[in-house]
Amino acid sequence: MDHSDGSSKHRTRPEAEEEEASRSQGLLLALSQAASLVQRARTDKEVCRAVGDALSGLGFETVILTLTDDREHLALRHLTFEPAIVRAAEKLLGWRTQDVRLPLAKGGFYERIVAEGPSTFRETVFELLGGAFPHRPRPPMRQVVALLGLKQAIYALLTVRGEAYGLLIAIGDSLTESDAPAIGALAGQASVALENVQLYRDAQQQAEALQEAAERYRSLAESLGEMVYRADPKTLVITYVNRAVERIYGCTVEEWFREPNLWESTLHPADRERVLATFTAAAEKAEDVVIEYRIIRKDGQVRWVEDRASWERDRHGQVRSLTGIMYDVTARRQAEEKLRLYATRLERSNRELQDFALIASHDLREPLRKVQVFGERLQARYGDVLDERGIDYLQRMNEAARRMQALIDSLLTLSRVQTKALPSVPVDLAAAAREAVSDLEVRIRETGARVLVGELPTIDADPVQMRELFQNLIGNALKFHRAEEPPVVQVHGQLLNDDGGDTDLERRCRVEVRDNGIGFDERYLDPIF
Structure with a gap:
């Protein structure tokens, strides 16, 4: 056209x-x-x-x-x-x-x-x-x-x-x-x-959205009383921190960024290796971190912090940064330490009280029994010689001894309950048996008994409980004997080896207390022991 x-x-x-x-x-x-x-x-x-x-x-x-x-x-x-x-x-x-x-x-x-x-x-x-x-x-x-x-x-x-x-x-x-x-x-x-x-x-809108999100994050972080931070996932160098760093670390945000390795330098020497190893291991697996450690503030104060950190990832799943929040837990740790000290002191006081109860009950029981026995003999043999006042004195003495015996028995029962978890120490069983025989001297004389302590090993045990064990077993033999025959009690023992084991932990001790008493029906073996 x-x-x-x-x-x-x-x-x-x-x-x-x-x-x-x-x-x-x-x-x-x-x-x-x-x-x-x-x-x-x-x-x-x-x-x-x-x-x-x-x-x-x-x-x-x-x-x-x-x-x-x-x-x-x-x-x-x-x-x-x-x-x-x-x-x-x-x-x-x-x-x-x-x-x-x-x-x-x-x-x-x-x-x-x-x-x-x-x-x-x-x-x-x-x-x-x-x-x-x-x-x-x-x-x-x-x-x-x-x-x-x-x-x-x-x-x-x-x-x-x-x-x-x-x-x-x-x-x-x-x-x-x-x-x-x-x-x-x-x-x-x-x-x-x-x-x-x-x-x-689109890019501008995304940038604005990211900027708004960053501003919201920053505003929220700055409003928190705890320290919020972001760090490089490889070097652990802090790239962002809020103003709470001034309260926890005693330095300004500006000071923090002037020294890239400031965080690592504040770690307490006793905790540094453990903390760095924890973060390094967590970084390899991108695992969250929860750890408590000590820091040294700018003014030299030592503070405890609880650090909770997690790994931020991009849309491809790659670790982009480490984000965390840090709490000052010094007051809590101090309270826990005080509580631990109180618990230690209480445990020591209880142990001393238990020791006193054991010593008092065992050291006083047999001497008191001797007071009772000789008081009764005095009244039986010389009752017709004593006047009314003398007999009254003897009766009061015997009554007081019985009340004291009841108190000692109660104290001994308490000590048995409280000392079940006491740590074991080396105990010479032969010495423990001889002490029990000495405590039972009055009863042995009364019955005309003979107590023969043979060879016994040394084992790890509670010395008071071992002494009480021998006293109860020998005492029962003296109590339940034949009327026409004086009691004869034999005590001996040896170490055993279970299943051929050679270590001390696998070894047990067998102690035998034999007597010529009346015995008991085997049906009552389990209830008695």
């Missing part, structure tokens, strides 16, 4: 084709130079303005339409006509340009443009304007077209992220079908620029 003026009648066809090719090359060069301006745009409006300026510089008008969010209309985004002409057209149309919405009917004008390719030449835009008014009555379209000077037009598709975005329409009297590739190339540049704008907007 020939759009040249009357002078073309004097040019040959090759000359006309050469002129057309030269003009197209000039158009491509001008649009390629304008493309750099388009790519520098940072908003949708800037992209549209840059495209419009590029086409205006070539003598063309520009209309840019973009799909609405519901993708059912085309909205007017940019227009380069003179404002006075636009206002006159708005009056004829009864529309404001910012309100223009072109419906997308199935099989309509827009779908045909999309189907024809990236850029399409049209001799008129009348069909486009008509599509804006699918229902009658329509405004005077021919007057609008004449007012705007709308003639030839090239429609080029705008796409963003592979999807249709809208139309770039270049309008001008001198446009030809050969200009379509150049306008299509400009539309391609505009599409890339619009996609970059969206990427830039």
Whole structure:
């Protein structure tokens, strides 16, 4: 189709084709130079303005339409006509340009443009304007077209992220079908620029969201009374710390960051190796850390802290940083230490009380029995010699001795309960048996008994309980004897080896106490022992 003026009648066809090719090359060069301006745009409006300026510089008008969010209309985004002409057209149309919405009917004008390719030449835009008014009555379209000077037009598709975005329409009297590739190339540049704008907007929104999250995190961290920190996962160098560091460590945040290894230098020498080993092992497995250790403050004070740390990961699962919170637990540790000291003192006092009860009960029991026995003998043998006052004294003495015996028995019972868990010490069983015989001296004389202590080993045991054991066993033999025969008690023992074991821990001791008494029915063996 020939759009040249009357002078073309004097040019040959090759000359006309050469002129057309030269003009197209000039158009491509001008649009390629304008493309750099388009790519520098940072908003949708800037992209549209840059495209419009590029086409205006070539003598063309520009209309840019973009799909609405519901993708059912085309909205007017940019227009380069003179404002006075636009206002006159708005009056004829009864529309404001910012309100223009072109419906997308199935099989309509827009779908045909999309189907024809990236850029399409049209001799008129009348069909486009008509599509804006699918229902009658329509405004005077021919007057609008004449007012705007709308003639030839090239429609080029705008796409963003592979999807249709809208139309770039270049309008001008001198446009030809050969200009379509150049306008299509400009539309391609505009599409890339619009996609970059969206990427830039997304990145900006993400950056703002991250900044807001960081600010919220920082605000929360600063409001906490405990120390919140973030550290490099490999070097453990602190990269963030809140103001609570001043209370716990006694140094400012600024001082902390001036010395990258300040945290490690504050570790108590007795705890440093353990703490570093714990964090190193946790880093290898990306495991959370909960540990208590001592630090040395700037002023030299030693404080206890509880450190709870976890590993932050990126979206690929890689460890990004170490985040933790630190509590000053000095007061709690001091309270625990005081409690431990109190418990130690109480245990020592109880042990001393138990020792006293054992000593008192065993050392006083037999002497008191001797007082009772000789008091009874004194009353039996010399009762007729003593006057009434003397007999009263003896009775009071015997009664007091019986009450004292009851108290000692109660004290001995208490000591048996309290000393079950006392630690074992080496005990000479022969010596313990002889002490028991000495305690039972009065009863042995009364019964005419003989107690023979043989060979006995030394074992680890409670000496008081061993003495009490011999006293009870020998005492029972003296108590339950035959009336016509004096008691004879034999005590001896030896170490045994269980299952052929050779170690001291596997060795046991067997002690035998034999007597010639009346014995007992074996049915009562378990209840007795």
